Amino acid sequence: MSTRTLSPKTLSSKTMQQIPNVSVIVFNGFSPFHISVPSIVFGPDTLHETFFNLQFVAGEEGSILSDIGMEIHTRAKLDSLEQADIIIVPYWRTIDERPNTQLIEALRLAYARGALIVGLCLGGYVLAYAGLLAGKRAATHWELEQDFTQRFPETSLDTNALYVEDSGVITSAGTAAGIDCCLYVFRKYYSSTIANRVARRMVVPPHRDGGQAQFIEQPIPITTSDSRINELMDRIRNDIGHKYTLDELAESVMMTRRTFTRKFHKATGMAFGEWLAAERFNLAQDLLESTDLSIEQIVAQTGFSSVLAFRDKFKERYVVTPNRWRKTFHQQN
Structure with a gap:
């Protein structure tokens, strides 16, 4: 399993130029929980200090309403992904729907220039539809393993993992595994000491291995x-x-x-x-x-x-x- 070289893990002389840019892509029908996870982990409010520049990006045209009627207003469009160091797809509304062509192309271009691409839970389907998981290992929610394997046979699905990284793409299993995955990404850019502070504020375990079984x-x-x-x-x-x-x-x-x-x-x-x-x-x-x-x-x-x-x-x-x-x-x- 190969990975890409990421930013140095340092907190000294931290400038805005050194702070990674995180873009979270949102769609109509989004799940409030799934988008709140990267917001809490990478946002400035948890530790009252900015470790990542976080923005929400509209993954499609039109209103962005959640499955329970909440609405997100974001000015950032897909072209803003050109500046992202980390792109997170936290959810997808239906496994049968192929994402729009503009989104797929934006993800492919971002991956080609070296951005870290993350799919949480059903967000992995978006990455698979974009062809970013072909020939790679991946994780998804245990309930969707059979469907995912049949739909994307070129991807090697790890049926137990909480999250998997392979060649600059990270995918995670179901709901709570998204927290583990985001904390893992945090640790890639900063030390475990800082990531553990985030975990403690969230009152969650500081670290669970990606290979830990989903059935725990x-x-x-x-x-x-x-x-x-x-x-x-x-x-x-x-x-x-x-x-x-x-x-x-x-x-x-x-x-x-x-x-x-x-x-x-x-x-x-x-x-x-x-x-x-x-x-x-x-x-x-x-x-x-x-x-x-x-x-x-x-x-x-x-x-x-x-x-x-x-x-x-x-x-x-x-x-x-x-x-x-x-x-x-x-x-x-």
Whole structure:
């Protein structure tokens, strides 16, 4: 899977010329939720600072009314996509309808000059109709997998992925996966530290791998409805490098091992080991990006059993080595 080189991940000396331009294409019959996701992630209100220049672009002539009667007024037309670094198609009204010729041509031209093209949920159909997914991997909502495969056989559909990037085109699965996908795009331009701040303001998990299965009971939880589990998770986060055992943890919350295992899974939707590994990987990513600690020091702080185990598991999870991750995402000061 190949990707394109994007803007440097730096917040220093940020000028308007360095800020990426994001264009979100809207159509008549749009879904308010789907267009609100890129608006919140890339808009200036979430962190009260401008990290992206965001605009909505009319994908067709005429009124732009939502499926529940809301209306969008935008002066930006398809020719404005010539200045876009990122183009997001957040939705499409019907899988049987081919988008207008002007939109398809604008998307093709933008892709040819190197813009990052993103299709959220049914927005992937627009990209497929434009021929931008031919010969590439892609994701879509699980309910539409059979239709998508039959309609676009030249695209290799990943039937489990939350989102997929291939050669400068990103597609995502259903509703909530659009949030994960947009946060992933944010991370491509800025560090995970900044992207995580956006996620925390939205009260969503800071990062879910694109390859994570769509059929998941819950994303990585920040808090749960079980106060004892919440306190335990906070305590573990503050000492993530400790070697934990289920017996030790169960005793600390005055439960049997079996009861603890059941309650933790009920509260978080994850087995304890799965949750702990995710927390350790999240911390490792932050340390790789925001510090100059050696791999050995990061392993010691995050609680992995050895440098070799950390490198192997990191590469298995993210498809790149820790050193490559650092080289790509390390903050420039």
